[in-house]
Amino acid sequence: MLGIDRIDCAPEDHLQDAGAVFAVFDQQDSGNVSYGVEVDGGRYFVKTAGRPDLDLPHLTHGQRVGLLRNAIRIAHKYPHPALPRLERVIESPHGPMLVYTWVDGELLGVPRDRRDDPASAYHRFRHLPIERVVAALDTIVDVHDLLGRGGEIACDFYDGCLLYNFTTHRLSIMDLDNYRAGPFRNEMGRMFGSTRFMAPEEFVKGAMIDQRTSVFTLGRTVLVLLGDGTMNPEAFRGADGLWSVATRACETEPERRHGNLAEFCAEWRTARSRHRGGI
Ligand SMILES: Nc1ncnc2c1ncn2[C@@H]1O[C@H](COP(=O)(O)OP(=O)(O)O)[C@@H](O)[C@H]1O
Ligand SMILES: [Mg+2]
Structure with a gap:
């Protein structure tokens, strides 16, 4: 998973192939869908904007993608030990997948x-x-x-x-x-x-x-x-x-x-x- 920058399938399909999904966060007010994934012994938190056909009244898919791009900006500009590291961004047909270090807490x-x-x-x-x-x-x-x-x-x-x-x-x-x-x-x-x-x-x-x-x-x-x-x-x-x-x-x-x-x-x-x- 960590070697790839772009996929042409849905994020969840890629993650099922790439590793073991051990957590799913799909009930968020944000409309985002995120995953805990284990790949080669490493654990990651992968955040996505969820399905493109799901627009919430307060947040369209496009706006959710915009917020994830902002999160990328912040992660790159402000590295700090208390902020989970953004390891990689994978572009998917549903928008970016932000791959962070998994935090036990x-x-x-x-x-x-x-x-x-x-x-x-x-x-x-x-x-x-x-x-x-x-x-x-x-x-x-x-x-x-x-x-x-x-x-x-x-x-x-x-x-x-x-x-x-x-x-x-x-x-x-x-x-x-x-x-x-x-x-x-x-x-x-x-x-x-x-x-x-x-x-x-x-x-x-x-x-x-x-x-x-x-x-x-x-x-x-x-x-x-x-x-x-x-x-x-x-x-x-x-x-x-x-x-x-x-x-x-x-x-x-x-x-x-x-x-x-x-x-x-x-x-x-x-x-x-x-x-x-x-x-
Ligand atoms: N790096 C991480 N490691 C482990 N769990 C995380 C991490 N980041 C977020 N989480 C968990 O996932 C949940 C959803 O993440 P969050 O960034 O708040 O997404 P949303 O934008 O959907 O609110 C959080 O409430 C937290 O429990
Ligand atoms: Mg949140």
């Missing part, structure tokens, strides 16, 4: 009714020793510092982009397909995303979406993973310095937040160095 985003279930990855992660949670947030900050310096705007980032390995304690971040290369106007009204992580301007048609919007999303990420997702200080497990960074990031008015991702990340790191272990 559990998805932190779970359906709402499972968030309080002690067996869910979301619940187990949020109840880890606080140093583990803060270390995972350091990884999220590190990746967004890199992306932010390239001018990227976070879009549709939420806990469903986080894979955590509870054995190695490594966090991986995936599905950055919707990130944009620069500021833009909200043309949708309510944009794609999980409400818990979205800034007020992501609900307002015509509003400016820039890195201050991304800062809000990261602030919410801190509040969700170290607290209960709200401005309730009682629920927050982190040090006061981390609370201050997160709550400034989550100001309603963009002008009152950090000016961009680099500023947010610098303030996060300063707060971290003051509170060893994040507690």
Whole structure:
């Protein structure tokens, strides 16, 4: 599979021939269809835009292909140990197949009714020793510092982009397909995303979406993973310095937040160095 750049059959047919398909992700809101495939002892995550004759009301096949091309752009421009490596792109009649390294981990985003279930990855992660949670947030900050310096705007980032390995304690971040290369106007009204992580301007048609919007999303990420997702200080497990960074990031008015991702990340790191272990 890894030696080929172009196929003339459907992706699933090629994958069945090339290796052993051990996972299928075909119930995604995105309309994408992805596969876990083992080839010659190596494991890969192969992402496709799904069938060309399936247009979702909010996302046509052409738009899904466009987002996958954007994911290729991002993978090439921002290599990072926490981002699964894009090993190869295979062009198929159904659009590109993105072949990533398979990451062993559990998805932190779970359906709402499972968030309080002690067996869910979301619940187990949020109840880890606080140093583990803060270390995972350091990884999220590190990746967004890199992306932010390239001018990227976070879009549709939420806990469903986080894979955590509870054995190695490594966090991986995936599905950055919707990130944009620069500021833009909200043309949708309510944009794609999980409400818990979205800034007020992501609900307002015509509003400016820039890195201050991304800062809000990261602030919410801190509040969700170290607290209960709200401005309730009682629920927050982190040090006061981390609370201050997160709550400034989550100001309603963009002008009152950090000016961009680099500023947010610098303030996060300063707060971290003051509170060893994040507690
Ligand atoms: N590199 C990877 N290794 C293992 N599993 C992955 C990898 N990337 C994504 N996944 C799993 O596949 C699911 C779908 O991937 P995602 O990129 O979110 O696709 P979509 O655009 O359809 O939402 C994720 O929720 C995650 O569980
Ligand atoms: Mg996804």
